[in-house]
Amino acid sequence: MKRLLSSVVCAVILLSTLSTHSVLANESANKSHVVESGGQYEKRGYILEVINEVDNPAINPIISDFVELYFDVYPKLLTKYSDPKTATKKVILKFDPTYDGVAYADDGMIVVSSKWILNHPWDLGLFTHELTHIVQAYPRYDNETGWITEGIADYVRYVYGPHHEDWKFREPKETDNYNSGYGETARFLLWIEQNKNNKVVEILNKQMQQNTYHINVFKEITGQSVEDLWAEYIKNPYVKIKYKIKSE
Numbered sequence: 001m002k003r004l005l006s007s008v009v010c011a012v013i014l015l016s017t018l019s020t021h022s023v024l025a026n027e028s029a030n031k032s033h034v035v036e037s038g039g040q041y042e043k044r045g046y047i048l049e050v051i052n053e054v055d056n057p058a059i060n061p062i063i064s065d066f067v068e069l070y071f072d073v074y075p076k077l078l079t080k081y082s083d084p085k086t087a088t089k090k091v092i093l094k095f096d097p098t099y100d101g102v103a104y105a106d107d108g109m110i111v112v113s114s115k116w117i118l119n120h121p122w123d124l125g126l127f128t129h130e131l132t133h134i135v136q137a138y139p140r141y142d143n144e145t146g147w148i149t150e151g152i153a154d155y156v157r158y159v160y161g162p163h164h165e166d167w168k169f170r171e172p173k174e175t176d177n178y179n180s181g182y183g184e185t186a187r188f189l190l191w192i193e194q195n196k197n198n199k200v201v202e203i204l205n206k207q208m209q210q211n212t213y214h215i216n217v218f219k220e221i222t223g224q225s226v227e228d229l230w231a232e233y234i235k236n237p238y239v240k241i242k243y244k245i246k247s248e
Helices: 002-032 059-081 114-119 125-136 146-160 182-195 200-210 217-222 226-235
Strands: 035-037 040-043 046-052 090-096 103-106 109-113
Touching: 040 059, 046 059, 059 090, 059 114, 059 125, 059 146, 059 200, 090 114, 090 125, 103 125, 109 114, 109 125, 125 146, 125 200, 146 182, 146 200, 182 200, 182 226, 200 217, 217 226
Parallel strands: 046 090, 090 109
Antiparallel strands: 035 040, 040 046, 103 109
């Protein structure tokens, strides 16, 4: 009788343990998957709210691609480049049929031209660029700093992708300068990283967030002025570049 009662107790304990493990496993699975509710997506504390003003079913797979990219890239950007005082784990993504540009970021919201993305569905990297602006949260954007802001955003787009054949860095032209911004500046920063100081982007990003940036920082971290760095870059602009391009 004691042996029978012992067996029953063990069985109850075993079932209880299995049930607890099952609940924990389900909770873990829920936390590791994206949960969608009324256009709001959440995973592990990160939230993406999607506002779709486009009456075209072709936008639906594009939205899915953006959602997937957000949860893959944004946590990495926060970890690498954010200021803990200003970092946000919620982003609003709006597809706007009235916007004539490509995309822009402002105060936690990213607006994407639906016309542009429907005609260029491969251009998912623009989302990485704009997410970088959310993470940057620089207090200044003017003639002295705008080129760094956009250059770092395109640098981050290159580092984290996604890549596509129609978006690549090009070698500098005579009409370019270090402060051209976007891809031109991004490639220059990559060259500095590979040849002078591999922390250049992290240093610039931190100074921009703290509003302590000055053009002399380039000489402080490389021993050369930005003008001299650019002159050397123009003479030999080779950089190691690797794109991860998926076959169509």
